[in-house]
Amino acid sequence: MTATVAELTRELVAVPSHEDETAVGDEIEAWLRRETAADVTRDEVGNVIARKGAGDRSLALVGHHDVVEPDESQLEADGEYVVEERDGRLYGRGTADMKGAVAAAMLAFRDAEPAGELVFASFVGEEVGGVGARRAIDEGFAPDYAVVGEGSTGYSSPGVTDVAVAHKGRRASTITARGTAAHASEADAGENAVYRATDAVDVVRDLEPPAVDAAGETLAGSVVVTEIEGGRAWNVVPDRCEVTIDERTVPGERAALERVEEFEGVEWTVDQDLPPMRCDDREFAETVLEAADAAQSGSPELVTKPHATDAGWLSEAGTECVICGAAEPGEAHTADESVSIDVLGRCEETYRKVAESWPR
Structure with missing residues (x-):
């Protein structure tokens, strides 16, 4: 024993x-x-x-x-x-x-x-x-x-x-912005995915994460951009850009990250959602x-x-x-x-x- x-x-x-x-x-x-x-x-x-x-x-x-x-x-x-x-x-x-x-x-x-x-x-x-x-x-x-x-x-x-x-909790998600590649000397011929991604990032920065009261304390959520990757050459307008989001959630409401999909060419996907x-x-x-x-x-x-x-x-x-x-x-x-x-x-x-x- x-x-x-x-x-x-x-x-x-x-x-x-x-x-x-x-x-x-x-x-x-x-x-x-x-x-x-x-x-x-x-x-x-x-x-x-x-x-x-x-x-x-x-x-x-x-x-x-x-x-x-x-x-x-x-x-x-x-x-x-x-x-x-x-x-x-x-x-x-x-x-x-x-x-x-x-x-x-x-x-x-x-x-x-x-x-x-x-x-x-x-x-x-x-x-x-x-x-x-x-x-x-x-x-x-x-x-x-x-x-x-x-x-x-x-x-x-x-x-x-x-x-x-x-x-x-923790919700991990990815913003994927897609555009059209072009030579950088003719930038107007393409659609810059990085620009579309940064428009989405501006929305993330302005979000007000929810908060709840628990045990006499305020349990506040957070939303943070943690990674960004886009482009494949110095002289090519990027056709893809990915942004990683770390979100700390609280019981009840979630931050309205789906709003980033209002931009053309932008998609939001949830990769992990720990309650x-x-x-x-x-x-x-x-x-x-x-x-x-x-x-x-x-x-x-x-x-x-x-x-x-x-x-x-x-x-x-x-x-x-x-x-x-x-x-x-x-x-x-x-x-x-x-x-x-x-x-x-x-x-x-x-x-x-x-x-x-x-x-x-």
């Missing part, structure tokens, strides 16, 4: 999962079958889902076991991941994002006497657009409530694990906050996060979500990624307390 959240985190982190999550999914599935009497399933894409307890409403503890590509310093000679403990922290790819929180959720799931149906879910493909979460939802995964273990530590003050009740999240059940959010408060000496708050998570897909499908996890701002995806062992224990306790008090 794995005794501590630190030991289980070490076991999960050591298994590579940036190209193929199968092996670490095997570890999670085997542990759940060995340590619990829950109904454990594994779907075709590799999501691991377990259920126990009963009731009219369900609570899910949600994470993901894929990671981004590790730095060379995070790899052992045999291809496994380096996991080191120093000064009360575990270092290695996936410690913060987010195998540590997955380990905490596994232990809480095992030990809790749930108030209703309790679900554990660890998804694949979060880092590449929520592949696993979307597949699970398409196959009927629909908990009433979810605590998603993405990072929420250090938002209100250093070292405090807060509860995030909203986050932004935002906002919890509209204040009682649920306060219950998770009370559990987090009881598990630590600091005073957690309801906060917002700037980036998208699988909570967005769940929220879009109708699940009331909050985010509560050990990772701190700036830890994920770094060459020295790490997580506090004490905070992992705090998360384990928080998840268990929520599972035993919610749904009410």
